[in-house]
Amino acid sequence: MEENHFKFTNAVVGVPLFFVLFLWFVYWLEIRFGFDFDDNGILPRTFSGLQGVVFSPFIHSNIEHLYNNSIPLIVLLAALFFFYRKEAIGILVYGILLSGAITWLIGRENYHIGASSLIYVLVCFIFFKGVQTQYYRLVALSLTVVVLYGGMVWYVFPKIDETISWEGHLSGLIAGFILTFLYKKPEFKKVIKYDWERPDFDPSEDKFMQRFDENGNFVNLPKSEIIEECQIEIDPFFQSNANVVYDFIENQEDINNKNESKTES
Template identity: 90%
Template sequence: MEENHFKFTNSVVGVPLFFVLFLWFVYWLEIRFGFDFDENGILPRTFSGLQGVIFSPFIHSNIEHLYNNSIPLLVLLAALFFFYRKEAIEILLYGILLSGSLTWLIGRENYHIGASGLIYVLVSFIFFKGLQTQYYRLVALSLTVVVLYGGMVWYVFPKVDETISWEGHLSGLIAGFVLTFLYKKTEFKKVIKYDWEHPNYDPSEDKFMQRFDENGNFVNPPKPEIIEENQLEINPFFQSNSNVVYNFMKNKENTNEKNESKPES
């Protein structure tokens, strides 16, 4: 896979924007018509609570909760669809299902709602997958994610904040890490521009490298050997000791090609 794997497409902007706008639309429906979608969240270890595995990322308790999740989702989804565009849809869907299922298994007996679990899926996947590929662009992306959202790791521990679902955060972190192993490591091949980048490159045959000695000092190339050419032997038949004198005469007007006088008419 070459560097043209990273391409800007409409999905880089369209999918994150649509996803976040849909979250705001769901919240608008709730406050406009007086719906209570909290009961559609994840209720651990109950059959009815399984619906929350799918619905919980789209439900938020208040506008502050929704706003705090919107900005990270825009950034992380855009990064996902730009750097992992082939796997992005599957990671998004499987991340929601896997993190929701883990929350259903380990969560407290309360309704768990919000897209924060999905945010932890994205942070975890982008960070660990970038380190696994060892490709400089994806490693830089991993470090950027750490700088922006590294502080979120404290909210996967219990009793840090009793008002948040640390179980959902922990489930998202685990789900993102597991997904990095379910997808094959992408191989990135650098475009070879120079001869020394080839694996079978031999410096001893390079004309430029021959100008340097073992210590890296510039040296003049050895002088080329002068090869004396053998003089050609001339056949004695074409040789003479007598001087040959040539006389050049101008053409005369009244002479023909055989140097004879033209007859008068």
């Protein structure tokens, strides 16, 4: 794949901002009109709790919970839509559904809400996909994600904090890892800068490579053969021994006088 695959588009900024603003809008509705959306979260292994698979990422218990999820979502979604723009929508949608379904299967009997499971989906996908591609830009992105959010891995274990849904975090981690295999990234092609990187390169035709023998030792090029130039014979028809005399006339008056002095034949 060529370098121009990574393009800055409006989605790189627009989608993360719109998504996070929508989360704040939902929380504002809950505060402004006294709604309680917690009942729309994931309630594991219940039929009514299945609605939370779709709705739980948009519901937050308090403003601190919402704030802690907002900044990572903006950063990770922007990275996703810049480096994986063709796969971004699918990863976002299927990441929410898959992580929610796993939480519904393994979660405690309590309502699970918040977009933290989606954050774990994005962190896991970006990290492992960059490692799988072995492309230097995506590997650098993977390392950046580890530096920024590597500490989040502790919150996928139980009894670290009873107030958080470690099941949702673990589900997001599993879902992100599964998506790295479902979305195959095309092979990245190395940009060819030198002739010797081309597949049809022939070392025997290269002037520089000819200075080395088969063992890699420097050798002098063989002396080039001197080709004697053949003298071209001129046809005698075009040769003459007669001298050609040219008259030099300085001005137009001399030309007119010369013409008048000529006798007519």
